[in-house]
Amino acid sequence: MAQYQVYFDTLEGEKKYNVDFGDDEPLEVVLRDTIGELAERGHMMRGLSTGDLKVIWGGAAEGRELDLSRTLPEQGVRPNDVLRVLVEVYEGGARSLRADRIEKEWELLHRLQRLNPQHVEIVAREPSPSIEHFVVRLHRSPGISQVHGPRMAIRETHTLQLGFPRFYPEVPIECMVEERLFHPNIKPETGFVCLWDEADPRETVIQALARAQAMAAYRMVNMGGPHLMNHEAGDWYRDVALSAGLVPLTWEELKVFEVRDGRLTWIEPGRKIAGGSRLRAY
Numbered sequence: 001m002a003q004y005q006v007y008f009d010t011l012e013g014e015k016k017y018n019v020d021f022g023d024d025e026p027l028e029v030v031l032r033d034t035i036g037e038l039a040e041r042g043h044m045m046r047g048l049s050t051g052d053l054k055v056i057w058g059g060a061a062e063g064r065e066l067d068l069s070r071t072l073p074e075q076g077v078r079p080n081d082v083l084r085v086l087v088e089v090y091e092g093g094a095r096s097l098r099a100d101r102i103e104k105e106w107e108l109l110h111r112l113q114r115l116n117p118q119h120v121e122i123v124a125r126e127p128s129p130s131i132e133h134f135v136v137r138l139h140r141s142p143g144i145s146q147v148h149g150p151r152m153a154i155r156e157t158h159t160l161q162l163g164f165p166r167f168y169p170e171v172p173i174e175c176m177v178e179e180r181l182f183h184p185n186i187k188p189e190t191g192f193v194c195l196w197d198e199a200d201p202r203e204t205v206i207q208a209l210a211r212a213q214a215m216a217a218y219r220m221v222n223m224g225g226p227h228l229m230n231h232e233a234g235d236w237y238r239d240v241a242l243s244a245g246l247v248p249l250t251w252e253e254l255k256v257f258e259v260r261d262g263r264l265t266w267i268e269p270g271r272k273i274a275g276g277s278r279l280r281a282y
Helices: 027-040 097-115 205-216 231-244
Strands: 002-010 013-021 051-057 082-089 120-126 131-138 143-148 151-155 158-165 174-177 257-260 263-266 279-281
Touching (some): 013 027, 027 051, 027 082, 097 120, 131 205, 174 205
Antiparallel strands (some): 120 131, 131 158, 143 151, 158 174
């Protein structure tokens, strides 16, 4: 990988890093990775929820805007050249990054449904300027609706509302379950599902559904203070379920890959990103 000097226009001002770009990687692929790493370090891009990403080669005034769908070598950019990443906010009816991301999530959801027709049912899409919802049913995905000591009532179908808030993707996808699920990380009064340990703009609808399915089956449980939404369920999990071996429930994971020309291809975008950090402090 070649290294480039990149300035990011964040809420705290410009942040400069050396960034690794593969010679065959389109700019948009690398940006998805690096902006996620910036968020993990506490730096949010200015205007990310209301505009479109731009990459400028050279100075902000005299520089040239690059094509995000192409690689840097294709556009004549050389290692150690200076790039600037910023968000251009459009007035009026132009599409925002939020709208584009939600549209891509809708496409991902349909791909996931095609791979898992017995598990994933798309019910509705409910647009809204404040929070847009995808309504999805998970089938053949066991979850506990209520308990009485070691006795459990199991339900295998759950209706989920996946919400994309106003400031998505700077804030994560929200999840609510309509039917009662007895789980330490699901708030019984509202059905709010605490999916994420921390915000990460790289998380997708695929990861949200896979986590929700794993949580219903008690394959994922977080007993940490801020994530504990149902203390009764937490006590039952610790004092009854674990010692009696009642959980995790038996389940079949969602299929998140396709086989093309004999090769395994992940439909989850984050799986295509090579491991390791691209960002290096300048």
